[in-house]
Amino acid sequence: MLRQVEKPARYTGGEWQACDKREVFFRLPEKDRIRFAFCFPDLYEIGMSNLALQILYAALNKDEHTWCERFFEPASDMREQLTRENIALSSIESGTPLNAFDIVGMSISYELAYTTVLDMLHLGKIPLRSVDRGEQDPLVVAGGPVACNLEPMAPFFDLIMIGDGEELLSSVTALYRAKKQNHWTKRDFLLTACQLEGIYVPAFYDVTYHPDGTIDTIEPNVPQAPRVIQKSIINDLNRAEMPLTPIVPNLNVVHDRMVMEIFRGCARGCRFCQAGFIYRPMRERSLENLSEAARTLFQQTGCDELGLLSLSTTDYSLLSELLEKLIPCAEKYHVNLSLPSLRLDAFERDMAEQVATTRRAGLTFAPEAGTQRLRDVINKNIVEEDLLQATDVALRNGWERIKLYFMLGLPTETDDDVDGIGSMVNRLITCWRNIPDQLRTRRFFINVSTSIFIPKPFTPFQWAAQISPDVMRERQQRVAAALRPNRRVNYQWHQFESSVLEAVFSRGDRRLADVIEKAWMQGCVLDAWHEHFRWDIWEPLLSEIPGGIHFYTRERSLHEQFPWDHIQIGVHRAFLEHEWQRAMKGKTTPACFEQCSHCGARAFGGGVCFEPPRTSSQKDIWT
Ligand code: SF4
Missing domain, CATH: 3.80.30.20 (tm_1862 like domain)
Structure with missing residues (x-):
């Protein structure tokens, strides 16, 4: 398969200083180890230039109980092959399918990566929406600069990390190990996790709207979830x-x-x-x-x-x-x-x-x-x-x-x-x-x-x-x-059309999730790339929203x-x-x-x- 794609080195791994823990990691009991899939929803060349990837990869792999491996969106030639052969998106380090990991972490730097997030989940054979995932599916989490308003993607994530990620991620993996050791359900885990600083569980909040489409209330629907989620920060x-x-x-x-x-x-x-x-x-x-x-x-x-x-x-x-x-x-x-x-x-x-x-x-x-x-x-x-x-x-x-x-x-x-x-x-x-x-x-x-x-x-x-x-x-x-x-x-x-889309998402709400999913189903992916951007798909979908594009780009x-x-x-x-x-x-x-x-x-x-x-x-x- 690699012979038929442009730049096979995007997928082969084996880079200098990449982390391969196979020798020691699998000697640990299953309940004591966490396999973490670090997903960057863009091509390898973009993801490997991202400082957060290098920081979090190093931080996670320092822990003997965690093995963090990398995933990137495959380029269209590789994507076609994976789809045709029905092969799941696999990690760079060990070739393990995405759905075999405990935690799938999406690092999202820009709003135009949203459809690519869905594409990676789909290629990894993981149900897109949190409500459709069962106990055997990985926990799907997100972080990155856009996490401060990931509402348009809220239904797709089990948990969102707000603020500095290094220590927060370690807390999440440690808690997930406790989940495995104590046989908690995913919901039990999330009810505990939502009490950590910087952790936002979208499903634990209900949003109501005024007749004009603006937000009326955002209220927690479980007593454990805080009314306000405080970002996590490393002071020193x-x-x-x-x-x-x-x-x-x-x-x-x-x-x-x-x-x-x-x-x-x-x-x-x-x-x-x-x-x-x-x-x-x-x-x-x-x-x-x-x-x-x-x-x-x-x-x-x-x-x-x-x-x-x-x-x-x-x-x-x-x-x-x-x-x-x-x-x-x-x-x-x-x-x-x-x-x-x-x-x-x-x-x-x-x-x-x-x-x-x-x-x-x-x-x-x-x-x-x-x-x-x-x-x-x-x-x-x-x-x-x-x-x-x-x-x-x-x-x-x-x-x-x-x-x-x-x-x-x-x-x-x-x-x-x-x-x-x-x-x-x-x-x-x-x-x-x-x-x-x-x-x-x-x-x-x-x-x-x-x-x-x-x-x-x-x-x-x-x-x-x-x-x-x-x-x-x-x-x-x-x-x-x-x-x-x-x-x-x-x-x-x-091109200004992608700026319009970014503006819609950046101040968007949960009702946009359906639009994002529909756009992805119609072929939108890698929207930040000029050659992949499909305004002909986005524009009619956005026009169907009550108030249209203007509702999201207007002065508030x-x-x-x-x-x-x-x-x-x-x-x-x-x-x-x-x-x-x-x-x-x-x-x-x-x-x-x-x-x-x-x-x-x-x-x-x-x-x-x-x-x-x-x-x-x-x-x-x-x-
Ligand atoms: S110095 Fe003052 S303005 Fe600047 S970050 Fe601190 S509190 Fe805010």
């Missing part, structure tokens, strides 16, 4: 698992590099950014923890690039010191350091010189909006001078390509804001021209990329509307027309109950509402390390909320 990130012996894939994956998470959460508060709020408070790893980890990674993997990951890497309080420690070691092992999430206002000469010693590839900045007015609305606390200065520094330090990200359709956006994108790009080109010939690159090139704004739960913009498809098209064309005359600029934009009233109101992510709804109102007035809010805005995340008892103010030398980085 140094305690969290760092995958020091990551699996090294045998084929090229999207991000072919080692990665270190230098901090979790974000202190900035960009009002459109869900990750910036749901992972609060910002928690850093120590300098010692990171430099030791880097040394081990250099020795263990043989990769030639180390990514320092976070939501905003230049906000790490000791970044200069960290680079000073890492660069000599990186040079010794011929490893390039990459800083994927740079803030414009923090990209300074010293840092450019430090990073430039290891790599001069393209630099990516995200101004997000074309005018200062709109950047204030979204709380992107940068000014155009930051971008001009960062570009000047980059060009004088050998960079040739700059990538700029913008978002179209942000709340209050006007034509002037859209035109501001073209004006900003023109000023960057002028900046390049103003650098003396001998100091600048001749091959300067700017990639401009726009995406469509999607209102997300747990952000100040959770009340905002998404612009209509007609306006999306018009604004994309406006940017394209402004940038077209310039041969140093390339403009990329995404301040009093409307959200499908996710029973989840406590740490940031209070009142704070988000206050931020929404400040946005409408164009008022900005400072970052946590400048001034606390009392969002509510302080209640977790850790992170930036409790750190002493930064010293003046550290502050240099943020000026």
Whole structure:
């Protein structure tokens, strides 16, 4: 079968540092061992680039009682063969069918993976809906960034994990072992599990609706289930698992590099950014923890690039010191350091010189909006001078390509804001021209990329509307027309239909589950892939919902109950509402390390909320 598919290495396993416990694991009594299927609902190349996979795989396999194996969605050629031969989707490590596992864990990073989740369950011969699964079927659980509102997928999961997954998953596997040892039913297990922090059992909550389709109540239907589910959090990130012996894939994956998470959460508060709020408070790893980890990674993997990951890497309080420690070691092992999430206002000469010693590839900045007015609305606390200065520094330090990200359709956006994108790009080109010939690159090139704004739960913009498809098209064309005359600029934009679907799901409720299942039955899968996306299937199905697409993309009233109101992510709804109102007035809010805005995340008892103010030398980085 492998001879007939493209890239058989997607399915063969045997990668360097993959975990094969066959020798020892099966010596344990059956009741003492948990087989955990880590499912990533996308292709191997995407899943193997995902840091959460490496973290949770390492954390689970540390436990001698648990063997975590990987599953990915097969590409269409392999999928056809599995279906034709009636072979169940099997694990990469041991070739065990999905339905033979105790726990199936879906790691969901984006809403457009929903139909792929169903496809993997189906290929693994597991009933899709929780109510249709019996005692012999695996427990199906989910986690990941979208878990904070997985209501559209609620009927398909037995249990959803909210918050940091490392320790939470260990609690779930330990409890499941107790279930096996004590012969509990699945329901007994779930009644106990739902009392753990961060565990949400959708079946234990009833949702009622007003006649206009908005939510009336969300109430627990068993006494054990809490009224509000509190997210799970690891306050001291140094305690969290760092995958020091990551699996090294045998084929090229999207991000072919080692990665270190230098901090979790974000202190900035960009009002459109869900990750910036749901992972609060910002928690850093120590300098010692990171430099030791880097040394081990250099020795263990043989990769030639180390990514320092976070939501905003230049906000790490000791970044200069960290680079000073890492660069000599990186040079010794011929490893390039990459800083994927740079803030414009923090990209300074010293840092450019430090990073430039290891790599001069393209630099990516995200101004997000074309005018200062709109950047204030979204709380992107940068000014155009930051971008001009960062570009000047980059060009004088050998960079040739700059990538700029913008978002179209942000709340209050006007034509002037859209035109501001073209004006900003023109000023960057002028900046390049103003650098003396001998100091600048001749091959300067700017990639401009726009995406469509999607209102997300747990952000100040959770009340905002998404612009209509007609306006999306018009604004994309406006940017394209402004940038077209310039041969140093390339403009990329995404198909807007998938942004509409993402917007429907991101603020969706349980009634969408039927639509998702119908779409999957009609052939929708891998919806995040342009070549697989079937708007011709989705659009008529979504139009059948009372209120249609507009019901989910409309502006929400301040009093409307959200499908996710029973989840406590740490940031209070009142704070988000206050931020929404400040946005409408164009008022900005400072970052946590400048001034606390009392969002509510302080209640977790850790992170930036409790750190002493930064010293003046550290502050240099943020000026
Ligand atoms: S409580 Fe204050 S410091 Fe802590 S995350 Fe919220 S705004 Fe930031």
